Every structure is written in structure tokens, then in C-alpha cells.
Amino acid sequence: MSMRELTVLGTASQTPTRQRNHNGYVLRWDDEVILFDPGEGSQRQLLHTTVTATDLTRICVTHFHGDHSLGLPGIIQRLSLDRVPHPVAVHFPAGGAEYFARLRHATSFHEAAELRPEPVDADGQRIALRGGHTLTARRLRHPIETYGYQLVEPDGCRMLPERLAAYGIAGPAVGELLRVGHLDVDGRRVRTDEVSEPRPGQRFAFVMDTGLCDAVYALAEHADLLVIESTFLDSETALAAEVGHLTAAQAARVAAESGVRRLVLTHFSQRYADPARFAAEAREHFTGDLVVAEDLGTVAVPPRRVPSPG
Structure with a gap:
């Protein structure tokens, strides 16, 4: 039986807290198990979930800031330690290839797993997955090269x-x-x-560090599950724009205007201790299914949309 579910490894932004690990998100989508943005501690966080390194089929990195990528060395070495028998593709911004190379070989280890670097070098680049599904990368607005990802199942x-x-x-x-x-x-x-x-295909979108831009809306369009950063609250809107981030209110408005079914807010600044504040702010703009992500929590992809009569 197929499963479509998100497992959250961490919800912090630049600085982890006692309650929040650095970023890390695993999407189980039928036969694909995709690790997004493994920050520090991702390997250990996996031990507290039902996901193992051997399950992973690909890794997607949005950009090479530490809270989104410093967990790569441990994950990559764990693939070899566990002798993962299948190839694992890694997608990342092509402009960060030097950073990827450094992280991949950060320390000495016996490389026994087959890692396949597949850098993203174009806005709208499509990656073919099994079953006719596609993974599309779109360039976001951040101080360094950053891509968001959208997984689309074909209509059937x-x-x-x-x-x-x-x-x-x-x-x-x-x-x-x-x-x-x-x-x-x-x-x-x-x-x-x-x-x-008709059986409409399902959609998943993953949007991290970015200011508001057309790509955010393109990624979120009709998503059944949208995972999106909401680093700041509305009182820091000017700061968010300056450093290339979103507020909870902005993320919620994107979801409402894009027809998102289930919205997952994450990537919270360490300045906020109470996650309920993000929910309260988002609720002013989004009336759909809202989740404020918690470390080690799981979020199911909603059941398929019911086709319109006629």
C-alpha cells in the first residue's frame, strides 16, 4: 500500500533551540523517500522516526546555508555505512557545486554507496521520477542561489x-x-x-528561504501539501524582506491565493518561543487545514480531491 507522508526532523532556522533542531524534512511518496534540506543533527533525528537512511532514494537541497545543508556529511556517510543498495540522487543549486563537494568529502570514510549528484542549473528544471511523476525546481529570491521544489503526480x-x-x-x-x-x-x-x-494528480511543494516572488506562487499552486518557511511574524515584515524570508502572514496569503489544501509552517526564528503565534497570524489569512510543524512530527498528504460532478 502506498504512503504519502511528511516527517519533520527539525523546524529551526539559523540557530537551533532546546525545542527545535535544525531543518530536515522527509517526504515519503509511494516508492520515493526524499530528504529535503538536512541541517545539523538530521542523522540523529532520523533515529527517532520510522525512516532509515536505507529508505532514502534522493536528497534535495534548496541552498547552501548551514542550517539547510550541514547535515549532509553525516547523511552521506551513513548511506555508505549502511551500504544502501540503490543509487541515491542529490539535487542542489549548480552554483553551489563547490560547497557540495566539500560537504560530500568533509572527512575520510569508505564510500560504499552510489551517490548521484544531479545539480539544478535552470529555473523550471524538471526531474523525472518513477510513475510519470515530476520534480520541478524553481529559483527563489534569497541572497544566495536557492531553489524550491514541486512534486507533481500526473492526472489519471x-x-x-x-x-x-x-x-x-x-x-x-x-x-x-x-x-x-x-x-x-x-x-x-x-x-x-x-x-x-477523472483522478486529479496530487501535488507537494517545498519552499524555503525566500522573499515573496512569482516562483513562490508557482510552486504553491494547487498544492495538496505545502511546506513553507515562516521565519518571522508580521511585525518583522521589513526585516524579512531585507534578508530574503517570509512571515507567517505572507506564507498564509500565498496558500490562500494558490488553492493550497494543507499548509505546513516551519523554519521559525529563535526569537519566538511560542509557535501558537505563527498559527494565530496565519489564521487571519488562511482558513484551510493549517499545521505548525513540530520536530519529529508527521503530516499526511491529504486524501485525493473529489472530482467535480459532471
Whole structure:
């Protein structure tokens, strides 16, 4: 059975606190297990979850500030220590290739796992995943080269058993109908759309350090689950703009205007001890499903959207 779920390893920003580890987020999406932005302590945080290093299929780094990437050496070495049997792709800004190389070989170790660096060098670059899914990277607005990521499942269809039965279609014939798009039954051609309904593909978006820009909205568009930084509260809007970050209110407005279903706020400045303040501010702008991320918490991708009648 497939699973689509986010595991949060850390929710801090530049400085960790006693309650918040540095960044780290694992998305389990069917056969893909993607680690986003492993900050310091990510390897240890994994030990407190159901995710193991062996589960990881790829790593995505938004940019090379320490709170988003200093956990890479430990994760990379753990892949080899555990002799992970499958290749693990790593996506990161191409302009930070030198930083990646340093982190990859920060200390001496026996490299036994197959790591595949796949740098991102273009806004809108698409990465093909299994099952026709795509991972798209978009350039964000931050003092250094930074990309957000959007995972999109292609639209499909759901076969309707009662309609299949009415035409006497069963067993291998269902698979043939899906492959070809039609099936001849008792002298009548039955099309797929006659015995199915649309199944909208799901979307996940990951937006870290950035000021407001078009790419934020493009990544968030119709996301079933949006994970987005909200480093500051609205009282620090000017500071947020100056250093290339978002406030909780801005993140919430992006979600509301982009049709997001479940919003996850994270990456909180150490100046705020009470996470409820982020929820209160976001609630003024977003009435949908809101989660203020907590270290070692899990957040499910919402169930599929129900197709509109007709």
C-alpha cells in the first residue's frame, strides 16, 4: 500500500533551540523517500522516526546555508555505512557545486554507496521520477542561489466497477482498456472515459528561504501539501524582506491565493518561543487545514480531491 507522508526532523532556522533542531524534512511518496534540506543533527533525528537512511532514494537541497545543508556529511556517510543498495540522487543549486563537494568529502570514510549528484542549473528544471511523476525546481529570491521544489503526480482516472460490470469488462480486459483507451465488447467500442472518472494528480511543494516572488506562487499552486518557511511574524515584515524570508502572514496569503489544501509552517526564528503565534497570524489569512510543524512530527498528504460532478 502506498504512503504519502511528511516527517519533520527539525523546524529551526539559523540557530537551533532546546525545542527545535535544525531543518530536515522527509517526504515519503509511494516508492520515493526524499530528504529535503538536512541541517545539523538530521542523522540523529532520523533515529527517532520510522525512516532509515536505507529508505532514502534522493536528497534535495534548496541552498547552501548551514542550517539547510550541514547535515549532509553525516547523511552521506551513513548511506555508505549502511551500504544502501540503490543509487541515491542529490539535487542542489549548480552554483553551489563547490560547497557540495566539500560537504560530500568533509572527512575520510569508505564510500560504499552510489551517490548521484544531479545539480539544478535552470529555473523550471524538471526531474523525472518513477510513475510519470515530476520534480520541478524553481529559483527563489534569497541572497544566495536557492531553489524550491514541486512534486507533481500526473492526472489519471479511477475505474468504476459498476460501469465495468455493466459492459461485462473484467480481469485482464481492464488493463487492456487502460493501455489502449478503448475496448471492443460485443460489437460496441467502449472508451475508457465511459467506465471511469477523472483522478486529479496530487501535488507537494517545498519552499524555503525566500522573499515573496512569482516562483513562490508557482510552486504553491494547487498544492495538496505545502511546506513553507515562516521565519518571522508580521511585525518583522521589513526585516524579512531585507534578508530574503517570509512571515507567517505572507506564507498564509500565498496558500490562500494558490488553492493550497494543507499548509505546513516551519523554519521559525529563535526569537519566538511560542509557535501558537505563527498559527494565530496565519489564521487571519488562511482558513484551510493549517499545521505548525513540530520536530519529529508527521503530516499526511491529504486524501485525493473529489472530482467535480459532471
